[in-house]
Amino acid sequence: MNKDTLLNHHLVPKHEILSKKEGEKILEKYGVTPEKLPAIKENDPVAKAIEAKEGQILKITRESPTAGKTHYYRLVSK
Amino acid sequence: MTSMKDTWKELEKELPQRKIQTLKENTKGMKAAEKRKFLEEKLEEYRKSKVEPGEPVGLLAAQAVGERATQMVLRTFHIAGLTGELSVPQGMPRLKELLEVRHQPKMETCKIQIKKELNGNKEKVKEIARDMEEVTLEEVADVQEDFNEKRIIINFNEKKMKKQNLKPEEVAAKIKDKLRKKPEKVEDDQAIFKPKASTLKSLRRYTQKAKTARVKGIKGIKRATIVERKQGNKKTYEIHTDGTNLRNILKLPEVNSKETYSNSIREVQGVLGIEAARKVLHLEIQENLKAQNITINDRHIMLISDAMTRKGELNAIGRHGISGEKESVLANASFETQMRHLLTAAQKGETDPLKGVAERMIVGEVIPVGTGSVELRMSNQKQKKK
Numbered sequence: 001m002n003k004d005t006l007l008n009h010h011l012v013p014k015h016e017i018l019s020k021k022e023g024e025k026i027l028e029k030y031g032v033t034p035e036k037l038p039a040i041k042e043n044d045p046v047a048k049a050i051e052a053k054e055g056q057i058l059k060i061t062r063e064s065p066t067a068g069k070t071h072y073y074r075l076v077s078k
Numbered sequence: 079m080t081s082m083k084d085t086w087k088e089l090e091k092e093l094p095q096r097k098i099q100t101l102k103e104n105t106k107g108m109k110a111a112e113k114r115k116f117l118e119e120k121l122e123e124y125r126k127s128k129v130e131p132g133e134p135v136g137l138l139a140a141q142a143v144g145e146r147a148t149q150m151v152l153r154t155f156h157i158a159g160l161t162g163e164l165s166v167p168q169g170m171p172r173l174k175e176l177l178e179v180r181h182q183p184k185m186e187t188c189k190i191q192i193k194k195e196l197n198g199n200k201e202k203v204k205e206i207a208r209d210m211e212e213v214t215l216e217e218v219a220d221v222q223e224d225f226n227e228k229r230i231i232i233n234f235n236e237k238k239m240k241k242q243n244l245k246p247e248e249v250a251a252k253i254k255d256k257l258r259k260k261p262e263k264v265e266d267d268q269a270i271f272k273p274k275a276s277t278l279k280s281l282r283r284y285t286q287k288a289k290t291a292r293v294k295g296i297k298g299i300k301r302a303t304i305v306e307r308k309q310g311n312k313k314t315y316e317i318h319t320d321g322t323n324l325r326n327i328l329k330l331p332e333v334n335s336k337e338t339y340s341n342s343i344r345e346v347q348g349v350l351g352i353e354a355a356r357k358v359l360h361l362e363i364q365e366n367l368k369a370q371n372i373t374i375n376d377r378h379i380m381l382i383s384d385a386m387t388r389k390g391e392l393n394a395i396g397r398h399g400i401s402g403e404k405e406s407v408l409a410n411a412s413f414e415t416q417m418r419h420l421l422t423a424a425q426k427g428e429t430d431p432l433k434g435v436a437e438r439m440i441v442g443e444v445i446p447v448g449t450g451s452v453e454l455r456m457s458n459q460k461q462k463k464k
Contacts, residue, residue, distance in 0.1 A: 002328075002329075005328055005335045005336075006349075006350065006351075008335075008336050009328075009335065009336055009338075009350055009354065010336055010337055011339070011346065011350055011353075011354035011357050011358060012350050012351060012353060012354050013353050013357075015353070038384070038387070038388045038389075038390070039388065039389055039390035040351075040352055040353075040390045041352070041390040041391060044351045044352055044390065045348070045349060045350060045351045046350070046351035046352075046353065046354075047351070060353055062353075064094075064096075064380070065376045065380075066094075066096070066376050066377060066380075067094030067095065067096050067097070068094055068095035068096030068097075068099065069094075069095045070094065070095075074352075074390070077390060
């Protein structure tokens with residue numbers, strides 16, 4: 001499917017790949033090891049579209065009904 | 079003294095974006111000192127309302143949904159086909175479907191939005207809907223076997239063909255793909271195929287194949303109906319389908335691919351990814367409950383949908399999903415199919431660290447919830463520093 005169609009769809013929130021440094025910051029903030037983060041598969045359509053590789057952390061900006069914009073993090077895994 | 083800007087910045091670190099917005103609106107026109115005091119109080123209030131560490135939120139969510147669901151079983155309305163819209167199973171059956179992530183939900187439907195230029199044009203939308211519906215050869219033609227000559231004779235029904243806007247050549251081409259054989263003859267009202275069939279049985283098989291061959295439409299779309307929506311005094315039309323095929327629907331040029339929606343969580347996961355699936359799961363559960371006049375706090379449902387999508391794929395709630403993946407033997411055995419769990423654990427010689435709630439309850443220990451979740455331990459780091 002077309003990449004733009006996928007990433008602009010109203011159900012798909014914004015996914016960003018975090019740099020190593022940013023990722024470590026997040027892990028420290030929540031006091032967790034990477035495996036404890038929720039996962040996203042490497043072959044997930046969105047992960048594929050933004051070319052995320054295994055081991056990277058994705059920052060997902062969701063529109064939450066209770067809190068407005070919120071951030072969620074997922075670890076790219078096999 | 080800090081400036082107002084800095085105060086807001088401080089707040090933004092802790093408060094969610096929406097709270098900040100409403101606070102900004104509500105404090106307009108207040109004096110600076112008054113405002114500061116008000117905001118301070120609000121921040122304190124927010125901190126108090128947060129869930130405390132150790133709170134069994136999963137249990138609360140389960141209770142919140144479970145209690146309402148019991149009521150729902152008793153008073154699910156039964157509506158016999160009304161309005162033009164397609165009926166999706168409601169109430170308890172649907173909720174169960176969603177939480178168990180069934181492979182074949184009763185009614186999968188797509189809500190297709192049409193591009194702005196076209197969505198007011200009823201005729202055009204009707205045409206798009208008609209072109210979408212799956213049509214098999216059987217529906218537009220009479221298919222017969224000629225056992226003597228070992229061939230298949232297709233007699234087109236002119237009226238039906240016209241209604242579906244089909245031409246014999248097009249249909250023949252589709253059948254050719256399916257049977258992997260060129261037609262012997264194609265005429266306006268008839269087409270003849272002679273497949274490589276040595277026995278009568280194989281000829282029958284080819285005929286069945288030809289009968290169910292899709293000659294038009296999108297695979298999986300059994301029916302497409304148009305639904306009128308009123309926006310002010312402007313009428314717009316959208317298409318609701320029976321059966322889904324999001325991937326192919328999004329490819330259509332007339333479709334507003336941004337807003338088109340499917341209620342099949344599995345399909346959305348495959349096409350749009352796990353985050354979109356989570357969103358659909360949340361929307362579907364909430365909508366389903368709303369239709370039954372039940373309100374459950376969004377937070378509970380978000381927690382459930384987050385738990386179900388945690389692994390990057392959809393996990394059902396139940397013994398095959400998130401409840402069955404616990405590490406503890408005793409916890410697994412306390413929920414459905416006890417003997418199987420205990421037997422396999424005994425075979426493999428597994429150990430149970432007794433860390434979870436269920437297993438600790440079984441052996442009579444303090445459960446790791448609330449104050450029970452805290453342990454005192456000497457910090458290694460500090461010792462080293464000394």
